[in-house]
Amino acid sequence: MNLVFGTFFYSIASALVPVLNAEIPLAGIPTGSTNAWLFAFAAGAGQTIGKVIWYYAGIHSMKIPWLARKIETPKWQASYQKWHERIVGRPATAGAFMFTSAVSGFPPLAVMAVLAGSLRMNLPIFIGTVLVGRTIRFWLVIEGAGVVKDLFQAIF
Numbered sequence: 747m748n749l750v751f752g753t754f755f756y757s758i759a760s761a762l763v764p765v766l767n768a769e770i771p772l773a774g775i776p777t778g779s780t781n782a783w784l785f786a787f788a789a790g791a792g793q794t795i796g797k798v799i800w801y802y803a804g805i806h807s808m809k810i811p812w813l814a815r816k817i818e819t820p821k822w823q824a825s826y827q828k829w830h831e832r833i834v835g836r837p838a839t840a841g842a843f844m845f846t847s848a849v850s851g852f853p854p855l856a857v858m859a860v861l862a863g864s865l866r867m868n869l870p871i872f873i874g875t876v877l878v879g880r881t882i883r884f885w886l887v888i889e890g891a892g893v894v895k896d897l898f899q900a901i902f
Contacts (some may be wrong), residue, residue, distance in 0.1 A: 749812045754788040761796020764856065768831045769887045777892030783881075787890055790881030797859040797876050801852050804863025826865075827871060848879025855880075 753771065760766035768789055775785045807813060816822055833840040840862070847858040855876070862872050 750784060750788045753785050754792040757789040757792025758796045760791045761856070764797060765860060768884070772884055772887050773891035775888045776792075777889050782888045782892075786881050786885035789884040790877055790879075793855075793880045793884075794873060796867045796879045797855055798869075798873065800856050800859035801863035801867075801869070802861035805866070807864055808859065829861075830865050833867050837868055839869050841871045844872055844875040845853070848897060849878045849883050851883070 756766070756771065757768050768870045772785060772789055773858075775782060791860040808817065817826070844858060844862065844867070847853055859872075859876075
């Protein structure tokens, strides 16, 4: 159980500090059991908490003086309004963007979290899509590493 908690806390740190990779430690988890889902969920929950912090950083980024001056320009206002309507006015589209980023890592989820916060994306949708997407991603990492290990053992 300590490894599960360690995975959870390490995943929070990896969500906040880009050089800490959450996938590498997960590649060593045994596959084919409920442990894979347990570790994937622990890592997904930790990453979600970290990305919520980035989300709130996005909300507060609008208060930074140099960014506040940039926001006042008509070009920025038009772009912001366009993206705000896409995100706030269409929760399914916003959720799809976040889910895709959470599973694939493209665009980077930290960037998407800041953007979601600055655009005031619906927080429950943000949390739900990131949690499910990251859990699936980490389960795929665990299972994929197991497949590679099995192939390697079969060949050598």
